[in-house]
Amino acid sequence: MSPPEHRPESEADEDETTDDSTAFRPAIDAHTHLLPERLTAAIRRSLGDEAGWEFSHPTARRELEAVLRSAGVAAYVALPYAHKAGLASELNAWLLDRAAESDRLVPFATVHPDDEDVAGVVREAFEGGARGLKIHCPVQECRPAESRLEPALEVAADYDRPITYHGGTAPMFEDSPYVGADAFAELLDSYPELRVCCAHMGTYETEAFLEFAREYENVYLDTTFAMSTAAEETMGFDPSSIADETLVELSDSIMYGSDFPNIPYPYREERAELLARDLPRETARDLFYRTAVEYLGLDDLPGLETE
Template identity: 30%
Template sequence: MDPSEGPSEQIPACLGATGWLAPGEARGPPLPALEDEEGPRLPEGLPPVVDAHVHLFPDRVFEAIWRWFDRYGWPIRYKLHTPQVLSFLLSRGVHRVVALHYAHKPGMARFLNTYMAEVVRAEPRVLGLATVLPGEAGAEDILAEAFAAGLKGVKLHCHVQCFAPDAPALHEVYAACARAKKPLVLHAGREPSSPHYACDVHALCSAERVERVLQDHPDLRLCIPHLGADEFDAYARLLERHDNLWLDTTMALAGYFPTTPPRRLLEVRPERILYGTDFPNLPYAWDRELRRLLELRLGDEVEAGILGQNALHLFEGC
């Protein structure tokens, strides 16, 4: 991709959904903003907080994503470009940020990965991940270059990139991550879905397909965002069975969607749960997810792990 061309207007957003709905239920207009109160910074006395799900893109890609959200998803409360995203979170007490992006067409990944590597060099508190489009020519080389540039893993998105998690094109990506000992964050849950994606995500995504990946690639460290929404019970069982699986909380605990994950999902293997937000593409306060998490009173040790330690173990091995 020639960066001067900017992104296509058809770039879908990470969560371009109109909510979790029952089968056959009609989807309405974009969801509303909550206009809830936000805190000035993180509460005092917390252990180090790592937001393990923050999106960073070049300006024109961000702006295309926001236009998509405005039309199909929800009002974005924080339309901030990368420097402002990092200043916002870090100045409010967030210790580290795991930064994610994704390529929606061939030829885009190298440009995005170069951008992310530059962000990481400028701000060492950012743990930047690479991306690639599964099946594109030179995918393994693209990832090798990104890892050599200091990126800490890979982000893929089944909904945006239109692939099933167990598709053959993924095997070279999984193998490359396993060889390099780099984790992979894969949006492979069925929700939030949208009729405005270019594929039927319920036909592509399922916990059963993710389990095939875990079985076929036992050396791959795989993180599924949004607690695997909406198959929460199935992902709790996968956590029990597989030592190469992690989940992040992104938007699943905030009370924005009508379905609440069972507490058991956080307690079955709490060392495999990461706190994440989806900042800046939120329709509510930046700290809403964290406040809801703290209200569960999971205990100091579990909270310390979920809020930061588990992410550092996964992405930095420390």
Template identity: 35%
Template sequence: MTDLSPQTPRTPSAEAVEVRRFWEGLGLPGLIDVHTHFMPERVLRKVWGYFDALGPLTGGVEWPITYRHEEGERADLLRDFGVRAFTAMLYPHKPGMARWLNGWAVDFARRTPGSLHTATFFPEPGVETYVREAVEAGARVFKAHLQVGAYDPADELLDPVWGLLAEAGVPAVVHCGSGPAPGKHTGPGPIGQVLARHPGLPLIVAHLGMPEYEDFLGLAERYPRVRLDTTMAFTDFSEEMAPFPRRALPRLAALGDRVLLGSDFPNIPYPYAHQLRALERLGLGEEWLRAVCHDNAAALFGIR
């Protein structure tokens, strides 16, 4: 078990007070956010530049970055919010990049209290070797981005990687839905092929599979180790682009032990607290909120 009790907070901002009021009202010790982005600064600034330019992967939607701060300030802000543990979602867009990112991630995890050591991969020669090295170095979670990487998750080069993660029980957060803009290998079909080969893979579907929500709920219903993160789902921003079908809420409620809080911090076009209130207004109850915002991830990652 990992003890990731909240650090002593700084003088809280009004926003931090609002976030803390949310989880304190649920009787929680804090939040666990499985979908936050930390990566080398020059890479992150290129990501921000892409959002600023309204590139095709954003669907041409205006996307202001709310938390455009330096790395240390961003980590401090999450701790001010009472986020007990968070990830460093990073991902390559070309061969030869993943191993370098994984090296950076080792150092980030060591120097950043509360960070869950995150790693990534790309379909390329040697991928099984460096993924195994990352697992042996203590990686707790992996990130794969099928839209940005533009690769097929069922690529034969990745087959041993999925098998390794399934055997090790290390989850992978995969952006496999077609939002905000579809890619050649997004949607439930390609990742469904992976799950058919590796039914024990601890897969976390990013963004609830937006906009193919119901298809990805179906995968979670079929495979007991599939989970979904809430990243950007139900917010006003996403509801305008890709509304969650209200007929599917009972299915989401029934999967309450396999839904995890994700935010996409810092790359979100609204305040952090809005994601929390968007979950609250679903009306699925406090027990569901406690599980989603903390307890499910605490069980998955052994956080006490």
């Protein structure tokens, strides 16, 4: 046996070529993050300090895409978020530029509730090609449908674009007044026609959020982090608490996401738990592809499977 060849850690970690599961490929990853280097570093520092996580995945578009491509990801949604007022337009423009260079990046927009022209920021991004909006309730310190955000929600409704929320209490927001099922219910009461996704399966209130998905046709959940093989260890959530039957029942409301590249484990672990369940093929294709197509309104994109 020859000694192992030295390879850069990211490359060794990210070798996805042995997994050719057709249950997964082609996939849409509905939840990733691509941000300017300085912001990525700041987010990683804060997650490192608060959660003790370490990250080794690449953060630049090209390298990040190489990992996703070899995993079989045909399109990925990049979710920006502005942690203070006055940054959103610039962040949106930056991400739209990255999307223009890419054959698989689906850009979302960000807006801060204290931005001067909330509606204008969102409209400008949608006109520039953003396919949806991301709102990070605990970081941006806003409830999902509070009045400062209403102009943004109106624009999303006008343009028929979806909104992905960090709206649950995980992993460290159980004391936050901005998240949780009660706060999310206000959104559903006021804007039942909006397509909205609560990330991370709504953890730690998965039962309440699954119930929303049952009750409201326009409510989606993403599997990000919560359904990974590392969920128990990293966020104290047991993915097996969500039964196979629930995934089968709600496969048109649940879509695969990853939080890549800000995850302290290899990318394949994000889907390994779901694949190990050996779900019916139709369910798997919904989770890994078709539900995101519906949510995003992507079926007109060339090169994507539209069964």
